[in-house]
Amino acid sequence: MIISTRGRYALRIMAALATRTESASLREIAEGEQIPFKYAESIVRSLVKANLVESKRGKAGGYLLTRAPEEYPLSEVLHAAEESLAATDCTGGKEAACPNAATCPSLPVWRALDETVWEFLSRYTLVDLMPQKD
Amino acid sequence: MIISTRGRYALRIMAALATRTESASLREIAEGEQIPFKYAESIVRSLVKANLVESKRGKAGGYLLTRAPEEYPLSEVLHAAEESLAATDCTGGKEAACPNAATCPSLPVWRALDETVWEFLSRYTLVDLMPQKD
């Protein structure tokens, strides 16, 4: 699965944040989106680490986007939330480098596929996931 | 993972068959490709069911392609071997149809992504995976 639940949750959280101007608490967002709060926490921390959202700690704290919604390509959000967006293990970084990489005729195909997917996901932004855009 | 080990094994088996004119026994193919024989068996049965290869039973039996190598798009082989090529669960067939499908703003994106991936994989054939094509 190239895009897992985790990644899709991330997109929904980001889209929800995009409707706010003030910082919003995750509890509220998670409830609104029907996402388990604790799971949402772990996802948002990935987003913070990737500098996609800003956090404000303490009471009345919360999260806030750092850019305009149209400046968040889906590729970037998913990349921050997911382990990997690679279409195969061969290009996923893990796997300690396949020993046949040098001669494998498939590898260039997988690389090109990853590139195609990345490009596709870069053509959409958070704005495309916000229902109220009519 | 959109393309799993199972799918990549399928491609390698098909590419190996593509180098033969006579029917070849799976034991031989699997050994040559370093694929566990029993696992290879289960993969090949999927390929037979999808009419991508022909089988000959009994002693001196084996498997044989039914078309020329350039007439096997990777999309078709992978589709036969894998559970699903969908990029998300949302478009994967299972999941008993998401209740929000009608209004979900992401769904059209996932559909378009699946279409893009399918089209990409249809631009390559077994020939592109055969080392000796120079």
Next chain:
DNA sequence: CGTAATTCCTATCATTTCGATAGGAATTAT
């Protein structure tokens, strides 16, 4: 006919991945 090599079929195991949960420390507005 009998044997050996093969495809076919079903069931199960083992490992990894992934979604989710638990408990609590650190921070901060009021």
Next chain:
DNA sequence: ATAATTCCTATCGAAATGATAGGAATTACG
């Protein structure tokens, strides 16, 4: 002080996935 929040680490449970086991059915060939 208190309450609400973000932050951190560890773990659980279920599902997916790669792999294995054992044997039935079929067929070439001596």
